[in-house]
Amino acid sequence: xxxxxxxxxxxxxxxxxxxxxxxxxxxxxxxxxxxxxxxxxxxxxxxxxxxxxxxxxxxxxxxxxxxxxxxxxxxxxxxxxxxxxxxxxxxxxxxxxxxxxxxxxxxxxxxxxxxxxxxxxxxxxxxxxxxxxxxxxxxxxxxxxxxxxxxxxxxxxxxxxxxxxxxxxxxxxxxxxxxxxxxxxxxxxxxxxxxxxxxxxxxxxxxxxxxxxxxxxxxxxxxxxxxxxxxxxxxxxxxxxxxxxxxxxxxxxxxxxxxxxxxxxxxxxxxxxxxxxxxxxxxxxxxxxxxxxxxxxxxxxxxxxxxxxxxxxxxxxxxxxxxxxxxxxxxxxxxxxxxxxxxxxxxxxxxxxxxxxxxxxxxxxxxxxxxxxxxxxxxxxxxxxxxxxxxxxxxxxxxxxxxx
Amino acid sequence: xxxxxxxxxxxxxxxxxxxxxxxxxxxxxxxxxxxxxxxxxxxxxxxxxxxxxxxxxxxxxxxxxxxxxxxxxxxxxxxxxxxxxxxxxxxxxxxxxxxxxxxxxxxxxxxxxxxxxxxxxxxxxxxxxxxxxxxxxxxxxxxxxxxxxxxxxxxxxxxxxxxxxxxxxxxxxxxxxxxxxxxxxxxxxxxxxxxxxxxxxxxxxxxxxxxxxxxxxxxxxxxxxxxxxxxxxxxxxxxxxxxxxxxxxxxxxxxxxxxxxxxxxxxxxxxxxxxxxxxxxxxxxxxxxxxxxxxxxxxxxxxxxxxxxxxxxxxxxxxxxxxxxxxxxxxxxxxx
Numbered sequence: 119x120x121x122x123x124x125x126x127x128x129x130x131x132x133x134x135x136x137x138x139x140x141x142x143x144x145x146x147x148x149x150x151x152x153x154x155x156x157x158x159x160x161x162x163x164x165x166x167x168x169x170x171x172x173x174x175x176x177x178x179x180x181x182x183x184x185x186x187x188x189x190x191x192x193x194x195x196x197x198x199x200x201x202x203x204x205x206x207x208x209x210x211x212x213x214x215x216x217x218x219x220x221x222x223x224x225x226x227x228x229x230x231x232x233x234x235x236x237x238x239x240x241x242x243x244x245x246x247x248x249x250x251x252x253x254x255x256x257x258x259x260x261x262x263x264x265x266x267x268x269x270x271x272x273x274x275x276x277x278x279x280x281x282x283x284x285x286x287x288x289x290x291x292x293x294x295x296x297x298x299x300x301x302x303x304x305x306x307x308x309x310x311x312x313x314x315x316x317x318x319x320x321x322x323x324x325x326x327x328x329x330x331x332x333x334x335x336x337x338x339x340x341x342x343x344x345x346x347x348x349x350x351x352x353x354x355x356x357x358x359x360x361x362x363x364x365x366x367x368x369x370x371x372x373x374x375x376x377x378x379x380x381x382x383x384x385x386x387x388x389x390x391x392x393x394x395x396x397x398x399x400x401x402x403x404x405x406x407x408x409x410x411x412x413x414x415x416x417x418x419x420x421x422x423x424x425x426x427x428x429x430x431x432x433x434x435x436x437x438x439x440x441x442x443x444x445x446x447x448x449x450x451x452x453x454x455x456x457x458x459x460x461x462x463x464x465x466x467x468x469x470x471x472x473x474x475x476x477x478x479x480x481x482x483x484x485x486x487x488x489x490x491x492x493x494x495x496x497x498x499x500x501x502x503x504x505x506x507x508x509x510x511x512x513x514x515x516x517x518x519x520x521x522x
Numbered sequence: 523x524x525x526x527x528x529x530x531x532x533x534x535x536x537x538x539x540x541x542x543x544x545x546x547x548x549x550x551x552x553x554x555x556x557x558x559x560x561x562x563x564x565x566x567x568x569x570x571x572x573x574x575x576x577x578x579x580x581x582x583x584x585x586x587x588x589x590x591x592x593x594x595x596x597x598x599x600x601x602x603x604x605x606x607x608x609x610x611x612x613x614x615x616x617x618x619x620x621x622x623x624x625x626x627x628x629x630x631x632x633x634x635x636x637x638x639x640x641x642x643x644x645x646x647x648x649x650x651x652x653x654x655x656x657x658x659x660x661x662x663x664x665x666x667x668x669x670x671x672x673x674x675x676x677x678x679x680x681x682x683x684x685x686x687x688x689x690x691x692x693x694x695x696x697x698x699x700x701x702x703x704x705x706x707x708x709x710x711x712x713x714x715x716x717x718x719x720x721x722x723x724x725x726x727x728x729x730x731x732x733x734x735x736x737x738x739x740x741x742x743x744x745x746x747x748x749x750x751x752x753x754x755x756x757x758x759x760x761x762x763x764x765x766x767x768x769x770x771x772x773x774x775x776x777x778x779x780x781x782x783x784x785x786x787x788x789x790x791x792x793x794x795x796x797x798x799x800x801x802x803x804x805x806x807x808x809x810x811x812x813x814x815x816x817x818x819x820x821x822x823x824x825x826x827x828x829x830x831x832x833x834x835x836x837x838x839x840x841x842x843x844x845x846x847x848x849x850x851x852x853x854x855x856x857x858x
Contacts, residue, residue, distance in 0.1 A: 147661055152741045166829065256828030257733065257744050263562035323823065329734040330825045503667070505830045507742035 133345075138324040138374040141170060145503075148175045153255050153507045156517040163503060171498045175489055186481035191217060191470070192445040194481065196287045198468075201485060202283050202519040204247035204269075207233075207240035208461035210289040213481075215370060215457025216468040220450065224421035229293030230372045231413040235306075236279075236288065237371070237459070238402040238409075242313070243272050244462025244514070245395045245402075252392065252511025253324050256333050261324035268316055271309050278302045285367050292424030296439045305408060310403050321396055325389070332508035334389035338509035341386055350493035351486045352377030352464025353398070359384040364460035376408045388512035395514070398462075449476050463487055463514045487513075487520035534796065535627050535803075539707065541619050541809050547766055550811065554818035555579075561822040572696045579818060587762060590754035595660065602659035607752065607759035610652045614768035624802035625700050636698040640774055643687060646729070649768055650676040653738065656760065657748035661794030665809050668747015671829055672738040675728055678836035683725035683842035686718040689851035690779050693718075693858070703783035710782035714854065717845035719780045723816075724840055726772040728832070730765055732817045734824035737832060769817055770810065777809035 148154025253261025464486025657669025
């Protein structure tokens with residue numbers, strides 16, 4: 119009556135599938151949406167139920183792989199850690215590992231221990247980041263603030279050791295760039311104690327909260343077979359009961375020296391994935407405490423092979439810091455190498471091909487969020503619209519990392 | 523000798539309500555932020571008036587809202603888009619003028635005052651219609667979904683709130699607010715019928731979209747729903763401030779019916795002069811403020827409940843609970 123449906127009314131779409139067709143509403147979820155992140159979802163809603171969801175990624179595609187070919191290989195480290203800033207150490211570790219295998223570099227013992235400590239801190243950082251965002255997606259601002267507050271203490275420790283809160287650029291081929299000062303060792307145990315205590319409170323407030331529990335339980339179910347078939351990774355697959363962790367199954371570093379468990383939950387829902395995250399923070403604390411007792415306080419920061427490229431004057435201070443001048447005069451061999459680490463969100467994979475110049479011929483990157491996207495979409499189908507943030511956060515999906 | 527109009531009770535009541543409710547609104551939003559900040563290991567509002575603990579931040583925010591550009595989306599129904607927010611805050615504010623704040627301190631007199639509580643409730647329950655109208659006027663899909671949710675939630679809270687207040691009317695054998703408060707001189711309504719009090723608290727939390735029932739304007743999926751395209755003064759009138767005014771009115775009703783209104787802790791009549799009446803009104807406002815603090819505290823500890831869970835909880839739990847409250851009151855009606 120005078121009002122056109124096109125102007126004022128739900129834009130409904132008739133689809134012929136199903137008995138008698140069904141009327142669905144297409145919702146453009148993102149990229150400018152408080153919880154979508156830099157991605158768009160075409161959500162098809164039948165009432166409150168998501169019947170179909172299509173991702174539209176690529177809004178933060180930064181041509182990481184191509185940029186990796188256009189500059190000196192050592193410049194790739196500050197570049198690639200921008201893939202996933204919360205998990206910077208594990209990303210750069212994978213890239214450095216690939217370079218080490220290409221060059222044939224060894225890693226010094228001290229650097230191995232330091233890498234484990236920082237890699238686990240990086241995992242804690244990524245998990246806290248995801249838990250915090252998951253909490254705010256569920257509406258719990260307190261969970262968000264606590265997780266980010268705890269992460270702030272962690273990045274302050276990073277700042278003490280590496281000079282930067284978010285972009286440490288700390289792992290270099292053959293070892294690490296700087297030795298942590300005494301203040302770092304002084305403050306680390308206290309932080310771990312506080313984290314453990316506060317994590318229990320977080321668990322009680324957000325996950326054991328009857329409201330939070332009902333938001334997570336039986337939401338976004340992903341069976342074991344589906345999780346494996348869709349190649350989910352990280353908490354996405356361990357939450358569905360698949361017992362797989364790069365640190366244990368494709369060993370790297372010195373993780374085999376420590377006692378720790380792979381956290382696996384059988385639920386397959388958002389709750390299980392969140393519990394995996396919390397369990398992994400506890401395991402990481404365990405690993406850091408063991409490594410903290412054994413870490414050598416003195417010794418070269420990089421392995422023998424990489425030391426040869428360092429000028430003699432700068433070689434004298436290798437126990438304290440590594441000047442990058444030696445790397446800048448290194449050219450890549452005609453070889454290839456691959457590195458794989460387990461980050462907070464799953465498996466980071468780097469493959470590099472040398473070109474004979476200082477630039478790499480090709481860098482191939484595979485990131486966990488991109489892998490988890492398919493499983494994430496699968497888990498959304500049949501859920502309610504209000505479950506979408508709960509599922510999103512449970513996978514810890516991070517569009518900048520997925521788009522590369 | 524003061525002119526007679528200066529001693530008018532209505533004038534004093536009007537001024538009191540306007541000034542005190544304004545102060546309460548400023549304080550409650552400030553308190554919400556400060557309490558949440560305290561829980562969340564941070565400072566909260568600080569940079570504006572650091573000596574007052576950031577209390578004037580709200581005034582700065584209000585000024586910003588007032589001076590912001592008014593944006594009306596091209597596809598919106600302009601007429602409704604512009605009229606709904608003022609209507610929202612008017613309806614939310616009206617109950618404060620319909621109920622007495624002491625036996626003599628009211629805008630209304632005579633039989634009209636007796637129906638003050640019922641009228642207030644009727645006015646407040648119209649708020650959801652305005653919210654639905656806003657969602658429709660905005661003409662975007664998130665707002666539509668939010669408006670649809672609001673109308674679904676209306677079915678969840680409306681009957682329990684009405685039943686909770688109706689059972690209190692049964693308990694007190696009157697709907698006259700002055701009479702209701704008189705009967706609470708020694709025992710407050712919340713003790714007469716605790717079930718009705720619980721039902722009322724939950725119902726109000728849903729009605730004013732307090733956590734964990736911030737569903738129609740849930741930021742996670744519908745991006746503040748019906749309010750999603752409102753900005754500047756419109757946002758201040760609805761999502762930024764109007765909801766708190768609604769909360770104030772609901773809390774005022776709760777304070778009168780369940781917390782004893784101006785009934786003193788110690789027995790004995792208030793002085794009937796203007797100071798005594800003012801003191802009674804302040805006492806009502808203190809109770810209102812305490813109720814509001816409880817509601818805003820929920821933000822610090824609760825995530826958001828799912829829509830279908832809320833509806834199921836409301837129809838299976840809250841409705842039965844409110845029926846139980848009515849049964850309790852019925853027993854009291856015959857026994858007391």
